[in-house]
Amino acid sequence: MSDTISLTINGKVVEAKSDETVLNTARANDIFIPALCYLTRCSPTLACRLCLVEADGKQIYACNAKVKEGMNITTSTPNIEKERRAIMEVYDVNHPLQCGVCDQSGECELQNYTLYMKLDSQSYAIKDVPRPTQHWGVMNYDPGLCIVCEKCVTVCKDMIGSNALSTVKRGSEAIEKVFKEQMPKDAYSMWNKLNKSLIGFEEDNCTDCGECISVCPVGALVSNDFQYKSNAWELTKIPAANPHSSDCAFMYYETKHTSVDDSSPKIYRVTNEHHYSTLNGAARFAYDFENKTQGKDEKAFNEAIEAFKKADTIKFNSYITNEETLLLQKIALKTGAKLVNKDAFRFKRFMQNYSLTSGKSLYSATLKDVHDSNFVISLGAYLKSDLPSARYAFNNSVIMNKGAGLYFHPVSDPVMEKVGKKGKTTEFIYHKPNVESSILYLLLYLFGKDLPNEIQEFIDSKKETRTKTVVESKKEQVVELVKDEETGEEKEVKKLVTKKEEKEVEFEYIRFLEAIEKDETFLELIDSMLVKKDKFSLIIGEDLIHNENYEELAKLCGLVDKYTSFDVLILPTQTNTLGVSLICDELFEEETGLTVGYNEKADFELSALGDGKLDIPALNQQEGTFTNIDKKIIPTNAAIDYKGYVLNDLANEILECDVDYTIEYTKELPLNKGYCKIEFDDLPNYFGNDRVEYRGYDLKIDDIEVDNEFELKTSTSLVSSENEIVIYKANPINQFNEFTAIAHEFKNNLQSGIFFSKALFEKLQLEENQKVTVQVGEIKRTLKAYCENQIDGEIALVSTFEKALDTKVFFENSRYAIAKVMRD
Numbered sequence: 001m002s003d004t005i006s007l008t009i010n011g012k013v014v015e016a017k018s019d020e021t022v023l024n025t026a027r028a029n030d031i032f033i034p035a036l037c038y039l040t041r042c043s044p045t046l047a048c049r050l051c052l053v054e055a056d057g058k059q060i061y062a063c064n065a066k067v068k069e070g071m072n073i074t075t076s077t078p079n080i081e082k083e084r085r086a087i088m089e090v091y092d093v094n095h096p097l098q099c100g101v102c103d104q105s106g107e108c109e110l111q112n113y114t115l116y117m118k119l120d121s122q123s124y125a126i127k128d129v130p131r132p133t134q135h136w137g138v139m140n141y142d143p144g145l146c147i148v149c150e151k152c153v154t155v156c157k158d159m160i161g162s163n164a165l166s167t168v169k170r171g172s173e174a175i176e177k178v179f180k181e182q183m184p185k186d187a188y189s190m191w192n193k194l195n196k197s198l199i200g201f202e203e204d205n206c207t208d209c210g211e212c213i214s215v216c217p218v219g220a221l222v223s224n225d226f227q228y229k230s231n232a233w234e235l236t237k238i239p240a241a242n243p244h245s246s247d248c249a250f251m252y253y254e255t256k257h258t259s260v261d262d263s264s265p266k267i268y269r270v271t272n273e274h275h276y277s278t279l280n281g282a283a284r285f286a287y288d289f290e291n292k293t294q295g296k297d298e299k300a301f302n303e304a305i306e307a308f309k310k311a312d313t314i315k316f317n318s319y320i321t322n323e324e325t326l327l328l329q330k331i332a333l334k335t336g337a338k339l340v341n342k343d344a345f346r347f348k349r350f351m352q353n354y355s356l357t358s359g360k361s362l363y364s365a366t367l368k369d370v371h372d373s374n375f376v377i378s379l380g381a382y383l384k385s386d387l388p389s390a391r392y393a394f395n396n397s398v399i400m401n402k403g404a405g406l407y408f409h410p411v412s413d414p415v416m417e418k419v420g421k422k423g424k425t426t427e428f429i430y431h432k433p434n435v436e437s438s439i440l441y442l443l444l445y446l447f448g449k450d451l452p453n454e455i456q457e458f459i460d461s462k463k464e465t466r467t468k469t470v471v472e473s474k475k476e477q478v479v480e481l482v483k484d485e486e487t488g489e490e491k492e493v494k495k496l497v498t499k500k501e502e503k504e505v506e507f508e509y510i511r512f513l514e515a516i517e518k519d520e521t522f523l524e525l526i527d528s529m530l531v532k533k534d535k536f537s538l539i540i541g542e543d544l545i546h547n548e549n550y551e552e553l554a555k556l557c558g559l560v561d562k563y564t565s566f567d568v569l570i571l572p573t574q575t576n577t578l579g580v581s582l583i584c585d586e587l588f589e590e591e592t593g594l595t596v597g598y599n600e601k602a603d604f605e606l607s608a609l610g611d612g613k614l615d616i617p618a619l620n621q622q623e624g625t626f627t628n629i630d631k632k633i634i635p636t637n638a639a640i641d642y643k644g645y646v647l648n649d650l651a652n653e654i655l656e657c658d659v660d661y662t663i664e665y666t667k668e669l670p671l672n673k674g675y676c677k678i679e680f681d682d683l684p685n686y687f688g689n690d691r692v693e694y695r696g697y698d699l700k701i702d703d704i705e706v707d708n709e710f711e712l713k714t715s716t717s718l719v720s721s722e723n724e725i726v727i728y729k730a731n732p733i734n735q736f737n738e739f740t741a742i743a744h745e746f747k748n749n750l751q752s753g754i755f756f757s758k759a760l761f762e763k764l765q766l767e768e769n770q771k772v773t774v775q776v777g778e779i780k781r782t783l784k785a786y787c788e789n790q791i792d793g794e795i796a797l798v799s800t801f802e803k804a805l806d807t808k809v810f811f812e813n814s815r816y817a818i819a820k821v822m823r824d
Contacts, residue, residue, distance in 0.1 A: 007071040023062035028690040037149040038063040040275040042158040045150040086187035094128040102219040105231040109217035146220035152212035161395030161419035168200035210284040214274040241636040242283035243619035246572040247389035248628035250277040253639030276687040280388035281734035286743035293615040293644040300614040307604035312593025315340040318574035321624030323665040344580035345587040357558030361702040365567035366630040373537040374403035381541020395419040404529035412792035431516040432717035438515035440556035447564040538566040579627030582673040617642040633696040674699035730797040738803040752802040753784035761787040
């Protein structure tokens, strides 16, 4: 744990943690230090060198220097200002400042600093060389505008973990030698590097998150979808939350009128506060999924009211606000219908069993806890697709905190293996399907303290003693005859020599290791990884939640939380899974009788996709709140107008009330589930300079009576027979649901079906886009087959984001299934 110390900045006494940097300390206390290349949550690059300050009479870089007790810092001296001015002049060499057509358009940090430092002359010059623009996936790169600040490289490495960007050499004219003598040292060094460098791109490593676009301080990296569409100052920023995944990350919908002839608002792009919050590709690019209905269909509205009144079941998913969920609950209580939400039902039952052994109503960790840890384990989560923000946290833990990580999963994943690859302490363990309970017992064996007797005895029953051959080195004293070169006489000289010999030693072995096909070297690996580690996080994913053995798995996770040093983070599977599971008193897994569907297939369907009997607004057309993975109630706002009926209109008729706006229900969220009586408009929604997240409020966590009574067993791995394979429910990166599927950035390159590793694709003698029949039990679906270079091994992935394919039926009981694949 870091200590709190005192120091002085520009005569102001401030406090800081002992491991904090000077730059972050100054920012937290509203003291400005210029820095063009620094990202708050990433490692310093020292590329711009503008953050020069004087500490106790010595110049240091504020982004890289740690604070010390009693330190006296001055942020500006004549020499520092001279250095900074020279650096900015260098940045402005061959870079246009009378900006004509540039997508940064008024949000350019280079322009801001040039004006801030009052540059009115240029002392340096060099002949420019051709630097052609390049197209990289979702973005365009203009080397002519690039200042090689390395922000994009840093965020891709430290935060995202893709390592798709790097600095590369370029051809250039040599800087005249006279400048080396005339220029300040830091400015010349920076220019010399800038003059020889560009940014390089590795397409196979990129996951199209667009975070590099967000951090670019100039117009060098731009979304190819946004380029030349609008000036930044014309756009209205609407604060919102990621509607596609449970991080509910802070973001802005940026809107303006559609055209000269059409004054209705249109979303032009999504941006984020990159110093504080990271977005996945779906949040950034899958923004145009609004329902474009232009009016109210009164006939369909009345039919919907009657359908609700007669319904035996109301079926919905967790891509929904807390307020809408509460309304559905109220309607169900009024009409006697049961609520069916398979996603939230499974999460709710998992958490109920987890609480019985953890003693807490909710899991213990947040994404920030994972970011801050230095030993992180992921089990049962296909991180790159399930929740990219959890993958970012995993990578951040390993890279930024010099931590260690274990990634357990049945699907071999080259993309995940790039996470933390420079940390060299991340181990990827690809195990057989359905052996997660064995791995949890292994974690209890390795890290558990004061376990309940029954658990300890069960673990001890799995121990056995084995022998192995080891090579030992021993120093032995020997006597040698050495001839004296002068006298020629031989003398006896005693020497120490190293001798190696083999011996058999006994060691304690636990049979749970057999589930992951690792031998005793795994225990040795763990010992080496634990050196100097003191903050532990465990990420638990859908493989455990959506599992026939969910009860035992949940209770084992609770035991890990209670009896080890791990903070446990359980990933909600959809945007508001946690909120739905809490707000709804009772949920069911299967519908019966007449069914009304809210964005789900049913006898009477209300749909934001425009394919139901009554249109409803999409999430980018609504005000409301989500309950996110960090157990916070997060506000979101409407970006686009909606001219049809909303659920609140139906509720007013069915419940016989008169409520003007859906957000009037925000203060009615259930207090007994941890919510607070707070009006929507009173919810904070910003980040402070101290890097604290002031968004919404935290759920209250209750103590639960502990019950350690449960059947002890280990799961049997899932094994396919001849002519069968294991299939696994997983969507491609950035595809989460039917709403991301219709976004224009994604639908033109829509790949939905079954995905094979290159080896398995060739083994089955398939061709790209070939139609195959996939059969699980009696259920068959015709799918397109794809060769996916971002997976390895014998398990195929089946996507579920496309509504029409209805492939979710393969995975009714588990995220795994045994399937036959037949070529059509």
